[in-house]
Amino acid sequence: MEIEATIRDAWYPVAVVEDLKEGVRYHTRLLGQDIEYGRDKEGRFSARREGGDACRVQTCYHTHWVSLGEPAEAFFAVPEFSEPDRRILGAGSMRVHVSGLRAIENFLDMAHFPYVHTGYLGExxxxxxxxxxxxxxxxxxxIYARECRFYQPRAASASTAGIDTDYIYRVASPFVAILYKTSPPQPTRRDVICLFVQPVEEDWCIAHTVLAYLDDISSDQDLRQFQQTIFGQDLMILSNHMPRTLPLGTRLEVPTRADAMSAAYRRWLLQKGISYGTYQAH
Incomplete structure (x- = not known):
């Protein structure tokens, strides 16, 4: 199939930095194409289409990125990754049987917190x-969603009590969403959770999560386990989504007031002419 240039020329994550061993080649799929990638003994990252040409690569925000086209050199800015007191680590990469656009939209939804993340992000x-x-x-x-606020009994691994958590959601590209939320150890600042999505096929993706946290209490294992618990709960929703691709119109799925960010995301995709990973009625 022909993939629109906006999608073909973008940067996509394929691995979090600590998940690669030097000298080992790994195999995955990106936009329906087989690629291999890895770091050499000197730590240099490279990728190529299976049996074919080398791909453009970049390492940024604790993540290895690949493009199958002609990407822009500039990346979206996340200055928190340069702040010396932050903990930067990967929190897991999960393969999900939905479009990467579905995974991003689910990340933007607060309405399910009390029902899916009971005792953690809502109740x-x-x-x-x-x-x-x-x-x-x-x-x-x-796109930004600001002035988001939700009561959370356990907002983070370091939480000791429930708090009203402030959120800012940011969509930096069709397959990249970033969440800024109140940090329990430093309530005047925000932890950063990045969802970098690798579109494997139109209806399969790998969701890579990277944290930039202010938590100096929890261990790396505790931080990862908390985030993986949350994402594991989300898998119940994502695995039941039908269609697995994302409808951009309102006939199939009607948004409510609580879905303002999701509706804005769909309109934004529509205006950009995105069709890869969207639901096409026949």
């Missing part, structure tokens, strides 16, 4: 999603 009777603002940044071509 009854705190079920209402308060109104929040959504804005498009025309300079960077990104």
């Amino acid at each position: 009854e009777p705190h079920t209402d999603v308060a109104p929040y603002s959504v804005e498009f940044d025309r300079d960077t071509d990104e």
